[in-house]
Amino acid sequence: MTEKLDCINPATKEILATVPLQTVEDLKEMIECAKNAHYDWASLRVKDRIPYIKKIKDYIVENADELVDSITKDNGKLRFDALTTEILPSAMAADFYIKKSKGYLKDRKLPSGSIFNLMKKSIARRVPFGVIGIISPWNYPFTIAFSEVIMGLLSGNCVILKVASETQLVGMELKGVVEAAELPEGVFQYINIPGRIGGNAFLENGINKLFFTGSVPVGKKLMAKASETLTPINLELGGNDAMLVCEDADPYRAASGALWAGFSNAGQSCGGVERIYVHEKIYDSFMENLKKKIETLRVGYDEGCSTGMGCMTTESQINTVKSHIKDALDHGARIYAQSEVPLDTNLHNFLPATVLANVDHSMIVMKEETFGPVVGVMKVKDMEEAISLSNDSTLGLTGSVWSKNSRKAGKLAQRIQAGVVTINDHLMSHGLPGTSWGGMKESGIGRTHGEFGFNEMTQVQIIVKDRLSLIKKNLWWHPYDEKLFKGIRGLLDFLLNKKLSSRLKGFGWVLINLPRMMRK
DSSP, X not given: OOOEEEEEOTTTOOEEEEEEXXXXXXXXXXXXXXXXXXXXXHHSOHHHXXXXXXHHHHHHHHTHHHHHHHHHHHHOOOHHHHIIIIIHHHHHHHHHHHHHHHHHHSOEEEOOSSGGGGGEEEEEEEEEOSXXXXXXXXXXXXXXXXXXXXXXXXXXXXXXXXXXXXXXXXHHHHHHHHHTTOOOTTSEEEOOOOHHHHHHHHHHTTOSEEEEESOHHHHHHHHHHHHTTTOOEEEEOOOOEEEEEOTTSOHHHHHHHHHHHHHGGGGOOTTSEEEEEEETTTHHHHHHHHHHXXXXXXXXXXXXXXXXXXXXXXXXXXXXXXXXXXXXXXXXXXXXEEOOOOOOTTOOSOOOOEEEESOOTTSGGGTSOOOSSEEEEEEESSHHHHHHHHTOSSEESEEEEEOSOHXXXXXXXXXXXXXXXXXXXXXXXXXXXXXXXXXXETTEESXXXXXXXXXXXEEEXXXXXXXXXXXXXXXTOSSOOHHHHHHHHHHHHHHHOSOHHHHHHHHHHHHHHGGGGGOO
């Protein structure tokens, strides 16, 4: 009997749908099917793959409202967030890669490196891996998976997608979006297997590359597993992002940015603000602005478009957030500002937006990823202290610098140990399809989005062509003798010796040996 999984609205506990669970055997069959389909798909020219992606883009635009509704119900985020951070960026990404994929995949001529090597012509090609697996998370269940699927397909790979069990309704919607393109059989497939076995199942059954977005501990386990077969793996893991507010920053804009980047999607963003370091000269003004915004933030189930923050997606993450807050309070922090939460007893999984003051790096909330609607704010005496504190983390996904002086902010940004650093903004760079995304330290390996992310979908193959096909043998080929040795030694002097006399002498020995290239 086939096991089934209920799709549950986290805010109302309504059962939205019931979907069948699949098995590792199903995945094996999918991988085999994809491998059979890969040759024909990869053999298509890019321009012949593009029309399929255009159908996908058009489907999103035409069905945007229905997709927003599904994301909101299945994940618990606001309709506004679903539209602005999931559907709009996905449609824009599809359009971007349609336009850029030809250039990204174009063969590139490589420099010869020396006049001696002019007889050879080297070309770099981007070739698909074959069959790639994508494991995507529940916090942005549509857009994270979507961009990787589109890049994978355009680059000539066959794709097997697994989304989080918590957001299977969105996964089924995403499956429908891609299948609207009417791709050849086996080119795109969707698998619903439990997360606890999904990664290993991909890696044990012949996937050619795995893309995983999720937690650091799971990422480490998958990397260890991938090492057994040397399967390439791309990891986008957690963040504990720092926001640096300089003394010349606009306190209103900075507080507005902290509200957006810290509490959008109920703080369930790996690239959202979690730690804020504010210069002492602007600290009070910044905190006053942030307090006003937090205390007037409307939290609730979003049936319209006026709510400011939705619910948490999972109860386990709620417990993590509560434990981090408790730890901070036990170590001397205080709640500086907090929003209200819905009083309706029929609603679930809501936490208040919370700002913690008197925090320090002895507290979990400042050292680990909280992944919820909480930010800790520290006062610093200068930006040197802020830089030091921001880098005091095993994570390095994103960060931000807030200042009216863009040059100063740029220099500070370069010193933050993070994969993406924005100036006077935060979190939104994931929505820029041309801007690559990825972290340093334990926040991940590899990139997604943009040219660097597109490159992750392919391997480099070098083709070296001979320009002098009429010669009988190359200068360095057998048989060896003393004259040839002096000729090669002379070549070294001719190309690189600083003395003119040595270069001329070396050139003479090269000329003496050239006739052997034409003799049998």
